[in-house]
Amino acid sequence: METFLLAAQDAFTPAALVSVFGGILLGYIVGVLPGLSRPAALSVAVPITYSMSPIAAIAFLVGVTKASAAGGATSAILLNTPGEPSSAATCFDGYPLARKGEATRALKVALFASVFGDMVATLVLIGLAAPLAAFALRMGPVEMTAVMIFALTFIAALSGASLPRGLISGVLGLFLATVGLDPESATPRMTFGMVELFDGIPLTAATIGMLAFTEMLLQAQLFAERRRSGAAQAAFPVETDKAIRWPDIRRVFPTTLTATGIGIGAGIIPGLGPTIGAFLSYAINKRLAKPGDQYGKGDLKGVAATEAADNAVLPASLIPLFAIGLPGSVSAAILVSAFMLHGVQPGPLVFEQHPRLIYGIYVSMLIASVFMLLVGRVGLNLFAQVTRVPIRLIIPMVVLFCVIGAYLERDTVFGVFAMLGLGVLGYVMQRYGYSVVTFLIGFVVGPLFELSLRQALIVTNHDVSKVLDHPIALGFLIAAVVAGVVFLRPSAISPPIDD
Amino acid sequence: MQQSSFGLRLLGVVACVALAPLPAFAEFPEEPVTITVGFGPGGGVDTITRAAADALSQSLGQPIVVENQPGAGGALALTALKAKPADGYNLAAAISTTVSFDPHTTSLAYTIDDFDFIGAFGVFPEALVALPSRGWKSFADVVEEAKTAPDGLTYASTTSLDRVVMASVADKEGITIKPVPTKGGAEAVAQTLGGHVDFAYSSGTYYPQAKAGELMVLAGLGTDPVPGFEDAPTLTSLGYPISSVNMVIFAAPAGLPDDVKAKLVAAFDAAAKSPAVLEILKKRNMGSFTITGDAFSELIHKQSDQFGAAVKK
Numbered sequence: 058m059e060t061f062l063l064a065a066q067d068a069f070t071p072a073a074l075v076s077v078f079g080g081i082l083l084g085y086i087v088g089v090l091p092g093l094s095r096p097a098a099l100s101v102a103v104p105i106t107y108s109m110s111p112i113a114a115i116a117f118l119v120g121v122t123k124a125s126a127a128g129g130a131t132s133a134i135l136l137n138t139p140g141e142p143s144s145a146a147t148c149f150d151g152y153p154l155a156r157k158g159e160a161t162r163a164l165k166v167a168l169f170a171s172v173f174g175d176m177v178a179t180l181v182l183i184g185l186a187a188p189l190a191a192f193a194l195r196m197g198p199v200e201m202t203a204v205m206i207f208a209l210t211f212i213a214a215l216s217g218a219s220l221p222r223g224l225i226s227g228v229l230g231l232f233l234a235t236v237g238l239d240p241e242s243a244t245p246r247m248t249f250g251m252v253e254l255f256d257g258i259p260l261t262a263a264t265i266g267m268l269a270f271t272e273m274l275l276q277a278q279l280f281a282e283r284r285r286s287g288a289a290q291a292a293f294p295v296e297t298d299k300a301i302r303w304p305d306i307r308r309v310f311p312t313t314l315t316a317t318g319i320g321i322g323a324g325i326i327p328g329l330g331p332t333i334g335a336f337l338s339y340a341i342n343k344r345l346a347k348p349g350d351q352y353g354k355g356d357l358k359g360v361a362a363t364e365a366a367d368n369a370v371l372p373a374s375l376i377p378l379f380a381i382g383l384p385g386s387v388s389a390a391i392l393v394s395a396f397m398l399h400g401v402q403p404g405p406l407v408f409e410q411h412p413r414l415i416y417g418i419y420v421s422m423l424i425a426s427v428f429m430l431l432v433g434r435v436g437l438n439l440f441a442q443v444t445r446v447p448i449r450l451i452i453p454m455v456v457l458f459c460v461i462g463a464y465l466e467r468d469t470v471f472g473v474f475a476m477l478g479l480g481v482l483g484y485v486m487q488r489y490g491y492s493v494v495t496f497l498i499g500f501v502v503g504p505l506f507e508l509s510l511r512q513a514l515i516v517t518n519h520d521v522s523k524v525l526d527h528p529i530a531l532g533f534l535i536a537a538v539v540a541g542v543v544f545l546r547p548s549a550i551s552p553p554i555d556d
Numbered sequence: 557m558q559q560s561s562f563g564l565r566l567l568g569v570v571a572c573v574a575l576a577p578l579p580a581f582a583e584f585p586e587e588p589v590t591i592t593v594g595f596g597p598g599g600g601v602d603t604i605t606r607a608a609a610d611a612l613s614q615s616l617g618q619p620i621v622v623e624n625q626p627g628a629g630g631a632l633a634l635t636a637l638k639a640k641p642a643d644g645y646n647l648a649a650a651i652s653t654t655v656s657f658d659p660h661t662t663s664l665a666y667t668i669d670d671f672d673f674i675g676a677f678g679v680f681p682e683a684l685v686a687l688p689s690r691g692w693k694s695f696a697d698v699v700e701e702a703k704t705a706p707d708g709l710t711y712a713s714t715t716s717l718d719r720v721v722m723a724s725v726a727d728k729e730g731i732t733i734k735p736v737p738t739k740g741g742a743e744a745v746a747q748t749l750g751g752h753v754d755f756a757y758s759s760g761t762y763y764p765q766a767k768a769g770e771l772m773v774l775a776g777l778g779t780d781p782v783p784g785f786e787d788a789p790t791l792t793s794l795g796y797p798i799s800s801v802n803m804v805i806f807a808a809p810a811g812l813p814d815d816v817k818a819k820l821v822a823a824f825d826a827a828a829k830s831p832a833v834l835e836i837l838k839k840r841n842m843g844s845f846t847i848t849g850d851a852f853s854e855l856i857h858k859q860s861d862q863f864g865a866a867v868k869k
Contacts, residue, residue: 196750198752238628241735252628252631252632256627381749381765394600397839397840398603400839402763402764404763404764467626468623469627469632516752516753
């Protein structure tokens, strides 16, 4: 207890508070701008921390990570351009809300859900790190394969108007995810000899190409049609209602809670990460929808489902890091190198060797959540002004950010061409009613599914009956079968959207 | 008058032509030197390169620009490097296997002969690790168990290099050791801790777990014992004809002018002794081994030949 109080004292020193706040500000801006991704921001931020005390340094970096996840929703809602790949799923309901004139309401729900998910996950990290880390280790190749199969059944749930077309785009996503080096033999597959494709089709380029660039193509088409007919040119309807009221909170809260749970799960299991976590949460919550919910057409629940999960992933991915010294995500891996710079080696002994530092980090993580709420609340009013900007100015700006973002992911022009190509593909797919959502699920889940499946086949010596020795895997497989049956019931398939 | 003016002009032209190539004779370096890191920011190669950059810029008297071009295990940066002019202003940082191993197994646009080698810092503490609860006392116990196990043993693999090394071990002993591909050290260690595989190859992530006694080092892969685990054998000391000494390497396009190369090697020599570099190496458990110039070039060519022979088998 004494150590804890000393640590709390460390966290409340002006230097530590200022660095947390600085981290939150930097992270928020990085999150809002589609070009700058979280891992890139973290690695740029690591050298800034050289001269700081260890607690201020780690608190600063944690601030950057947390706020970039929360900020990513802003551009997803306002421009259909995910600020981070993990906010891609927020576009599905956030952007329709903005088009309906509820941009501020969507931004508020995104912020509150983000902060809630983040805080709960941080408390879980503080209270339950050790037992949850032990659970994480039990997730081996067989269990992961089962989880991925379970995740893929949601392609059926999110197919939209036509199940066959949804499946076709999902399989296309899976197929494009196989481009790159074979995980087992390191043989290049479908790279056409291009070294740029050895690591696969870049993820950021794919998400912003399919979502943002496609949307800008559609908007440009609409703009041209309207100009020909002489109709009005407003990008967004005027916002009439900006407030979040008690009935809204009561309606959205259960979704936020489920989403937080899913996000924590995705954070603990190594390799899943925030993007898959947010997609999973969206899909599960959509299936749990009550009559009257309008997922996909602009429902506040859809925004809460993705943002709470996205933000719960980071604190949860620190559980394996603090408890056993293994990073659960790319961002956590960069934090490891920051720890090492400041003379702390994360591992099983970190609590014995540096208890005061770890408790201090816990306290500053909670402080960071509060700052995030403040910065987000102020920033929201500022960014909501985007809805007043005429569309003829928005289109070129968003395209510019798409190009910068696709370039910065791997510092190659190749990413830009990939983004443009996938953007056109997304346009064609939408034109003929093929779901971009199921494509992205296949694309995001694909690499991990393939790797886990091949690992599982080696570990079990290609003997499928050995699944019986893995109760967790069995549970997920049964859930997948049940989900598949439920989703494929004719009544479960959403009626066609007419607009 | 006219004549002399023409003569003067002619003299001027001649002088200009004669003076034009002068920059080539000027002292290298006249402008900033760029080092392209073949891995993402924040990782080992990046951290070590940035630590070395300060010392390098002091010796060279020019700023060092560190860029990142991650992808394909450093191969993207080296493919780009090959196309750049061999003037000493363009260097790349990668790991030994990016040039000594990858070209043997993957169709890459470069070979080891496309580069001049300037220096290398640190050795990754590569090792085979397992749960102590398996009750193995030595690597010989692992071989023994593999002989009796009906399906052989599995191990978590992170690179194609470790697959070649283990294939060569399995070949010598006549046993089956199946590699389970993973995305990297963290996953390999987690799979071992969770008991999903029998043992793991890891280039450094295992270190804190091994220090805490939750993993044991079965054998090191380098020619020298793993720092901090001197009691554990190496594959070489166990009599296997293969080793892996993986370093952070700095290369330039082949054909550097001799004086430029000498200057770069001298600068890397100085950087190798700088406290900043040595401290980072120590923190990352990479020992204090550094090598530059011809000695390094010889070492990496030798490794390349060794891997080339092992891959062909």
